[in-house]
Every structure is written in C-alpha cells, then in structure tokens.
Amino acid sequence: MAKRRANGEGSIFQRKDGLWAAQYTDNTGKKRTLYGKTQQIVKNKLKEAIRESDSGMMVDKNKITFNAWMKEWLEVYVKPTRRKNTYAGYYCRIHDHIIPAFPKVLLKDVRTDMLQKFINEKGTGGRIDGKEGGLSTSVLHSMKMIISSALRQAEDNNLISINPAKKIKMPRKVRKDVSMLTREEQKKLEGSVMDSTSSISFAILLDLYTGLRLGELVALKLEDIDLAKKELRVRRSRSTVQISGTGKTEIIESEPKTAKGKRVIPLNDRIVKLLDKYIEERNATVEVMRSHWKSLGSTVWKDDGYLFLTRYGTVPEHTTMRDTLNRLLAKAEVKHIKFHALRHTFATRCIESGFDIRTLADILGHSDVSMTLNVYSHAMADHKRSNMEKLTMLFDSDKGEDNND
16 A cells, blocks of 8 residues: 655655554554544644653553443543533443443444444333333433543544544434423412412422523522512522442532523512512421421531422422422322423413513523524414414504595
C-alpha cells in the first residue's frame, strides 16, 4: 500500500482509503499503529501515546474487554463530572442491560453489527422487570448514547481506531400523547383537594397553578415563597436514585439541571390567599410536632423549612405524592393520570388563556422555546383554531356594520 508521508512527520502517513495513520514503538518494544480521519487527529493521538509510553502507563489494549472499559468509563469519566442521579441512571443502564449482553467480548472486537443487534433485541424484548415487550425508544436512544460516549472516549484514548457505535441505526423516537385534565376534570380535582384533610393535598392544587416538576414541588421551602411579591422561586429538586450495586435507594437534592431551571413563577391572587392559610396551618402543625418530640426527650426531629411535610414531619417522597394524587382523583371520580400530567394541564390552561410561548417556556423552566412548542403542539393547534374563529367573528361583525350603512 502506497504511503504519503506528512511534511516533517516520518511516522505519520495517509492510506489509500483516505484514513491517516501513525506508527511508533512503545516502551515494551511493540510496534503500534494509530488511526484518525485527519492528520491533526493522528498527530495528537501519537503525542499522547508517546507520553503514556514514556511514563510507563501503556496498557495492552488487546486484552481489555468491552465490559471492563464500560465500568472504567463510568467511574473515571462519568462519576466525577455528572450529577449523582445521572451517574445512577448510567449505572443501571450499564450493569443491568449492557454488560450482560457482551460477556468476554474484547473492546477491540466490538463491531457495529453487534451493537445493532443489541439495540434491536432490547427494542423487542429487553425488559428486565418481568413484563413483556421491549424498551421504549427514548430508553434505547439513551442506551446508544451511553455506549457511543464510552467508545468515543476509548477512541480518544487510542484503545480503538474507530467508534463502531456511530453507525448504529436507531428507531425513530415515538412521542407519547400528552395526558392532561380537561377544565371540568380539573375543577373536580380542585374540589377534591379543598375537601381533603391531608396536609399535603394542597401540593396538588399548587402544582396545577405553577406547573412544577414533582421533584421541584417536594423540594420547596418556606424561603422560596414570597407572598408579598406574589411569587415562588425554584431553587432545587429532590429525586430518588439507586445506590450503585446495592439495590437500595437514597434521596438526593440538587440544583436544577440548567440555568433556566432556576426560575421565578408568579402566583395569582387565589393561590396567594390559599398559600397564606396553608403556611399558617403548616407552622402550627410543626409546633405540635416540636412539642411532641420535646416531651419524649428527643432531639431527632427538627424543622428544615420544607413547605410540604407528612404527618411524621418528613418531606413526602415521590411515591407518597403519587398515592395522594391517585386518592384525590378517585374521590373526584376523575380518570387516572400520572403526576406529570398536572404540569401538562397547567401548560395547556396557559396556552388556552393566551400566554405567549416564550413566557410559558420561562415559567416551565424549558431551556429552549422549541421544547415547549414540541411538547404542547396539540394545545397550540387548538389555540390557533380558536383564534381563527375569533377572526371569523370579527369579519362577520364588520360585514354586519356595512349592511347597516
């Protein structure tokens, strides 16, 4: 095969297929070859490889398994740089799905067709919870992203020449229908909340008028509410994550993922009045709890200022909030919906009321207006239709005035 050497670089050359390559001898005396799409990429790889060789850090890449690399990538490149719940999600994907599918496969031997077969099988019967069917398209895309990111790092580390995950063919993402309450159903649910004796039921009503994510809702503190300014501040979120390798879970609290996640949400007069009453009752309940624990000679419990508390003085977990919603829906004789549907209901009411999309995106904490448009396109279509009807009514009115003349 003919070689065209780069100027001044005797060990770097371009192959007939256009790929650039570099050859060198490592500290073990073995001749090695690196590959890249451009001359500069190969030069950078060669420089790094020589540095590692000189420092004695060379490893025999021919012996590294794919699973060993996935574990190393997770711990070395993901854990120190990503949010704890992101790491936990990656951990489950890798250990529950990816690793069992590639026993004893060497990293250098991973091919696109192997990865394609893995994705295809997970899409048809890849569940591990005992239920029938495959994983959702969003989970499959997440799986592909994880594998591709790990292999891209392996490519950067000169462990493989080309990332085989780049050419995986993925199924088109299927957007699920956005579930929400009609105005009549919302009215019934609100009535059920007002009749409830549960102190955390009010959280359901607040969510219907703020569109908070569940994690943001349970993380609210008294300091986040400014009744004088009629506003609510979103500063944090709580989530449940799996503790790596234990099967147990823990609650973590963190800042919103993006800068847009930290936001101020205006409150209408009705919610302000109800919040004022709720906070007064909440603080009275806290004093009872404090007296109770003090009478028992215990200092275990203390008020951390969270807006919503269970009767035991703890911050309600996600499952508790979902159970509360389910009870209220049953009491109101309203169809079952997921908790996130309260957020969709809020957004739909906003669009129906004439909110401009940029304002709504800011309130929802969307990083991009296009996300709001994509998720709520159904409501936008209804809103556009309604506005067109108004335009027709305007023309009809003008026509009537012309006839009177």
